[in-house]
Amino acid sequence: MKKDLLAINDFNREEILALFEKSEDLKEKRQKGIQHLPLKGKTLGMIFNKHSTRTRISFEVGMFELGGHALFLTGDQLQLNRGETIRDSAQVLSRYLNGILIRTYDHQEVVALAEHASIPVINGLTDFNHPLQILSDIFTIKEKLGHIEGVKVAYVGDGNNVAYSWMTGASLMGMNLVIACPKSLKPNPAPGLGDHGNVEIVEDPFEAVQNADVIYTDVWISMGDEEDTEKKKKLLLPYQINQKLVDSAKKDVLVMHCLPAHREMEITSEVLDGEHSIVFDQAENRLHVQKAILETLLLS
Ligand code: CP
Numbered sequence: 001m002k003k004d005l006l007a008i009n010d011f012n013r014e015e016i017l018a019l020f021e022k023s024e025d026l027k028e029k030r031q032k033g034i035q036h037l038p039l040k041g042k043t044l045g046m047i048f049n050k051h052s053t054r055t056r057i058s059f060e061v062g063m064f065e066l067g068g069h070a071l072f073l074t075g076d077q078l079q080l081n082r083g084e085t086i087r088d089s090a091q092v093l094s095r096y097l098n099g100i101l102i103r104t105y106d107h108q109e110v111v112a113l114a115e116h117a118s119i120p121v122i123n124g125l126t127d128f129n130h131p132l133q134i135l136s137d138i139f140t141i142k143e144k145l146g147h148i149e150g151v152k153v154a155y156v157g158d159g160n161n162v163a164y165s166w167m168t169g170a171s172l173m174g175m176n177l178v179i180a181c182p183k184s185l186k187p188n189p190a191p192g193l194g195d196h197g198n199v200e201i202v203e204d205p206f207e208a209v210q211n212a213d214v215i216y217t218d219v220w221i222s223m224g225d226e227e228d229t230e231k232k233k234k235l236l237l238p239y240q241i242n243q244k245l246v247d248s249a250k251k252d253v254l255v256m257h258c259l260p261a262h263r264e265m266e267i268t269s270e271v272l273d274g275e276h277s278i279v280f281d282q283a284e285n286r287l288h289v290q291k292a293i294l295e296t297l298l299l300s
């Protein structure tokens, strides 16, 4: 039976650990220049209704490196955005492709696509969550710290789609997540993201980063949220990841950002380019983890 990735909890803990082992292996193969072409003859359609640098490019390169082919499809060039139903589109795409990656606004569109497609559907970010990002980020944490369980992550900033996926991922993998955000921007995930057992929500960023192994942030203004820009900027100013906040945390704390960063807004350049930051290793790992996801889903 086909398997989709719409939210992190579409995988269980053991499956995620297996995915990480595969990611490690694929990363090593790439570093050593060993060719590995398990997806020869396979094709991935990539539907983007929002901008992307990392997700789009890492999937396209990933498919190429695994021997397959990726098609970049913008929503406004498909009949889908001219009224063809998701159901019909899903059935047609399933006749041509071996998998679909989709980045869009409404999560329910992705759910419907998965329901009507007979091939795996991968969520490349919706307003509801960003599972690929957090799976890859947990892999990066494992790589840097050697373990996952018990790691404390302080997510500081907007209670958005990335925060929602963190809530699912941290609970599933036995991590301790503290989210620091203004009261009015508290994450309010819709049902379906699994258990949120290990998550604490506070208002004080300095409290959140105490004893944290990782300080994590994301943009203040997500794609589609532009009309709230001025209001959010004001509310989130005390939640900036700056040197003062980092200095108040553990000496060896890691700083992560899913990128794109808005320098001097949610994070200062001093921190982003500083000794605690692992953001570019984090970005690179999107490629390795997604290749493992592609191999797992497209060959199942
Ligand atoms: N972090 C992330 O998903 O980046 P893109 O929006 O560039 O794909």
Ligand code: NVA
Residues within 6 Å of the ligand: 125, 160, 161, 162, 218, 219, 221, 222, 223, 258, 259, 260
């Ligand atoms: N929360 C951001 C993440 C971008 C990768 C957004 O949805 O725009």
